[in-house]
Amino acid sequence: MQAMSVGAKRHFSKNKVISGIGLMLTDEVKFRRGDRVKMLHAVLNLSQDDGNKKQISANFLPELIKHARGGSTATSETQSMLSEFASSILSNLSNHGDCRAEMYKTTLSCAGAALEGLHRTMAGGESTVKTILQVSDR
Numbered sequence: 001m002q003a004m005s006v007g008a009k010r011h012f013s014k015n016k017v018i019s020g021i022g023l024m025l026t027d028e029v030k031f032r033r034g035d036r037v038k039m040l041h042a043v044l045n046l047s048q049d050d051g052n053k054k055q056i057s058a059n060f061l062p063e064l065i066k067h068a069r070g071g072s073t074a075t076s077e078t079q080s081m082l083s084e085f086a087s088s089i090l091s092n093l094s095n096h097g098d099c100r101a102e103m104y105k106t107t108l109s110c111a112g113a114a115l116e117g118l119h120r121t122m123a124g125g126e127s128t129v130k131t132i133l134q135v136s137d138r
Contacts, residue, residue, distance in 0.1 A: 018043070018052060022059030033078040040067070040085035047092040056089065057099040061106055064089055 021039050024031055031039070046052045056064075067086035070079055093099040 018046065018055040019059045022056075022063070025060055025063050033076075033082060036067075037078060037081045037085065040082060040089065044085050044089050044092070047089045050096060053093050053096040053099050057093055057096075057102050061093075061099075061102055064093075065103075065106060065110070 021043060025036055025039055043056060047056055064086045067082045068090055070083050090103065094103065
């Protein structure tokens with residue numbers, strides 16, 4: 001897949017192959033980590049094309065972020081490879097404005113949820129973080 005022409009890479013997005021890969025990546029029961037490494041390798045090659053970036057972002061951005069963050073706590077070579085490929089894909093996606101905006105929203109959403117949980121743990125009550133996030137959406 002590395003030596004594919006741009007037209008061939010675009011063919012994958014037209015035939016919904018990217019969304020299929022996204023479904024397979026999230027199925028941890030059927031596909032082992034080694035299989036997911038191969039899938040992410042394919043996605044890395046497809047992520048070089050601007051036409052594919054939005055589809056990749058739309059289909060499995062949270063999964064990519066999860067794998068990229070797992071690199072710091074990787075307990076196996078396979079986990080490290082998943083993290084490396086995911087980080088490289090995210091780097092390619094960050095070159096596209098719409099994808100970068102989605103990455104930012106997803107990161108804020110995760111951070112907001114973490115802050116809300118932390119606040120509830122510390123205060124034992126309703127979080128003001130949730131109110132702040134709701135007001136900022138308006």
